[in-house]
Each structure stands twice: as C-alpha cells, then as structure tokens.
Amino acid sequence: MHHFASLKLNGSKNTRKMINEQYPKIYLYRRLVQAKLFIDAHYLDNIDLDNIADEACFSKFHFIRQFKNIYRKTPHQYLIFVRIERAMELLKADIAVSVVCYTVGFESLSSFSRLFKRVVGITPSTYLMQQQIIKTRIVESPLAFIPGCFAEKYGWLEK
Amino acid sequence: MITKMTHVNIYVLNQDSALDFYTNKFGLKVIMDVPMGKDTRWLTVGTPEQPGFEINLTPITEDMFSKETAEALRDLVKKGTFGVGVFTCNDVYATYEELKAKGVEFTKPPTKEFYGTEALFKDDSGNWFSLAQLV
Structure with a gap:
C-alpha cells in the first residue's frame, strides 16, 4: 500500500x-x-x-x-555482459589485459579471456591490439574517419 | 545502388553536456571522439546493436553557420522544435523506468498506439524523440 x-x-x-x-x-x-x-x-x-x-x-x-x-539475459548472464562491456571500454583506453581482468571483477585471467571471447568473438589481447591500431590510424589521419561533407563544412579539410 | 544510412546529425547546444546525456543517461556508446583543433571535436555515438550507424552530436557553431543562423537554430532547438527520430527497445516500460531513474525527461509516458507502445523524451538540448516498442 x-x-x-x-x-x-x-x-x-x-x-x-x-x-x-x-x-x-x-x-x-x-x-x-x-x-x-x-x-x-x-x-x-x-x-x-x-x-x-x-x-x-x-x-x-x-x-x-x-x-x-x-x-x-538472465541476471547472471547480464552481470557477465556488463563486466565484458566495461572491459572493452578499458581495453580501448589502452589498459593491460591483466589489469582489466581484475578491474572488472574477474578472479582468473583464463575465465576472463574465455568469457570475453565468447561474448566479443576475439580474445582480450587481440581486441586490445586492434584498438591500438585503430587509435593510431585515427591520430595519424583523422579525416579518414570523418565523412568529407562534414569535414568540409567544419573547415577541417584545408588544415 | 544505395545501401545504408551511416551518419545522422543531431544539433546540440553543448557537446560535453550532450555526451553526458547520450552516454551516461541514455546509454549509447561513443563511437568516435576525435579532437579537431581548438574547441572542436568529431563526436559520434551509437548503439552496440546497430553497428555502422553513427549519430553525430553536432555543435551549432559559427564555422558551420552564419551568426544569425546559428542563433536562430539554437533558439529553435531549445524550444523543442525538432522531433529527431525513433529509438526502439525490447521493453518500453522497463526502459522508461530506467531512463526516468537516470534523469531523462519524458513528455509522454508509455502509451499504446496503433503501431506499438511509445513514450516521448527530450535530450539535454531540447531535441525530442520517440522511445518505442513495436508490436
């Protein structure tokens, strides 16, 4: 009531x-x-x-x-999903796999890697490497990632 | 042949505040956040379930528009002139409760319509959207 x-x-x-x-x-x-x-x-x-x-x-x-x-998802599956999602964010921020594993609440690196691969499709270390490559490309040539019409409007093309 | 729509602009009053709204409150993920010189950045967000579709949180700047146009556009956005689009979800009642708890402002609670159940909400700038669960 x-x-x-x-x-x-x-x-x-x-x-x-x-x-x-x-x-x-x-x-x-x-x-x-x-x-x-x-x-x-x-x-x-x-x-x-x-x-x-x-x-x-x-x-x-x-x-x-x-x-x-x-x-x-069951609550348990959802909890795993939240941890893996957070792990992806941390790996994107260039944090080492072992650190990420414990930071998001896993107790063993092997179970973290196994679950990560099941959810994301690749291992955490491969994901980290891919993100590093993408980041380098963005820093080196950001305009490769921005549609030209926007870049032109903003005046980024002349730079 | 046209294949997909990949980018859409949402005009926002402030990129930092929009980023907070769309990620921390509304739950989208940052796709690109690239600083492009002083005071400007390329900032896009999206949902993990729809890869390849980026929402460009576009600041209304005087690089892009004349001073008068920028001012007029800011006013219109603030007034809630623009209905930008529809987001769908699995369960509109649960999503409504969650977003409300996170501080998203709704102008209409979930209501059954012919095409599904829909609620209306506003972003931090004044743009409004439908949140729908289709039948």
Missing part, C-alpha cells in the same frame, strides 16, 4: 491514467529495473544474485524468469 501512496504524491493525471489503463505491472517493472541498475552499479563486487532477488521481493526462480523477459 505504501508504494501506491508514494506514487500518488508525484503522479500526474497522466501517470495515474497510464497506471490504471495501460501500465498495471508498474511495481514489477520498477523492482526489475532497480535490480538491473543494482548490477550496473555493483558489477565489480562479488554480487550475490540471490540477494538481488530477495531485495526485489521475488522468489529466485520468478526473478530470473521476469528479468530474462525484459533484458533477454
């Missing part, structure tokens, strides 16, 4: 209409979104997914199924 009270406080006429007619599962959605944001914020920690289900007031089974409905 207190959920509803707090909602009423900040609910506009539109919001109430939406909840009544088209948005009956609003609480369910809010809890699942909170769980997803929790993973986004705490992917580094040793997250216990059972805890997240408890926090979200779901049984573990129900939680996993509902989460997958929305995000197309």
Whole structure:
C-alpha cells in the first residue's frame, strides 16, 4: 500500500491514467529495473544474485524468469555482459589485459579471456591490439574517419 | 545502388553536456571522439546493436553557420522544435523506468498506439524523440 501512496504524491493525471489503463505491472517493472541498475552499479563486487532477488521481493526462480523477459539475459548472464562491456571500454583506453581482468571483477585471467571471447568473438589481447591500431590510424589521419561533407563544412579539410 | 544510412546529425547546444546525456543517461556508446583543433571535436555515438550507424552530436557553431543562423537554430532547438527520430527497445516500460531513474525527461509516458507502445523524451538540448516498442 505504501508504494501506491508514494506514487500518488508525484503522479500526474497522466501517470495515474497510464497506471490504471495501460501500465498495471508498474511495481514489477520498477523492482526489475532497480535490480538491473543494482548490477550496473555493483558489477565489480562479488554480487550475490540471490540477494538481488530477495531485495526485489521475488522468489529466485520468478526473478530470473521476469528479468530474462525484459533484458533477454538472465541476471547472471547480464552481470557477465556488463563486466565484458566495461572491459572493452578499458581495453580501448589502452589498459593491460591483466589489469582489466581484475578491474572488472574477474578472479582468473583464463575465465576472463574465455568469457570475453565468447561474448566479443576475439580474445582480450587481440581486441586490445586492434584498438591500438585503430587509435593510431585515427591520430595519424583523422579525416579518414570523418565523412568529407562534414569535414568540409567544419573547415577541417584545408588544415 | 544505395545501401545504408551511416551518419545522422543531431544539433546540440553543448557537446560535453550532450555526451553526458547520450552516454551516461541514455546509454549509447561513443563511437568516435576525435579532437579537431581548438574547441572542436568529431563526436559520434551509437548503439552496440546497430553497428555502422553513427549519430553525430553536432555543435551549432559559427564555422558551420552564419551568426544569425546559428542563433536562430539554437533558439529553435531549445524550444523543442525538432522531433529527431525513433529509438526502439525490447521493453518500453522497463526502459522508461530506467531512463526516468537516470534523469531523462519524458513528455509522454508509455502509451499504446496503433503501431506499438511509445513514450516521448527530450535530450539535454531540447531535441525530442520517440522511445518505442513495436508490436
């Protein structure tokens, strides 16, 4: 009940209409979104997914199924995905594979490399090398990456 | 034969603020961020699910436009004149809740329309978009 009270406080006429007619599962959605944001914020920690289900007031089974409905991944798969995505960003910033591995919350280099390859298609070290090559090319000839019409408009072509 | 659309401009009032909006709040990824001399940079973002499509966060500068045109365009953008496009998602209710929690301003909550369920939101400059889950 207190959920509803707090909602009423900040609910506009539109919001109430939406909840009544088209948005009956609003609480369910809010809890699942909170769980997803929790993973986004705490992917580094040793997250216990059972805890997240408890926090979200779901049984573990129900939680996993509902989460997958929305995000197309189980919470565990999603956690791995967030870590790998973050790893890609760090590798792009030219940080060594071993450092990246521990920075994004993996405990072993081999499991990191295996999972990275499964998600991205290449190993972290190949990815790092590719990114270094792309970066060098961008620094050497940025105009190769910028459509000419824009470059001309900006006046970058004369430089 | 035309194959694909690869770049689209969104005119923004401030590139730094737009970058924060489109990445940290809206969840896109930076594709290119190349400094091109003083005060200008080539800045594009996109979604990982649609590689090869870059949204160019274009500052309204007096390199590109006359002073009057730049001022007029800035005013129009600020006023929310331009509906720029549609982003689709798997689940519009969940995406709406998440983006709202991150501070994205919505002008219309998810609403069932003939072609799907759609919400409307604004970027930090005033450009507006549809966020849709198609049926």
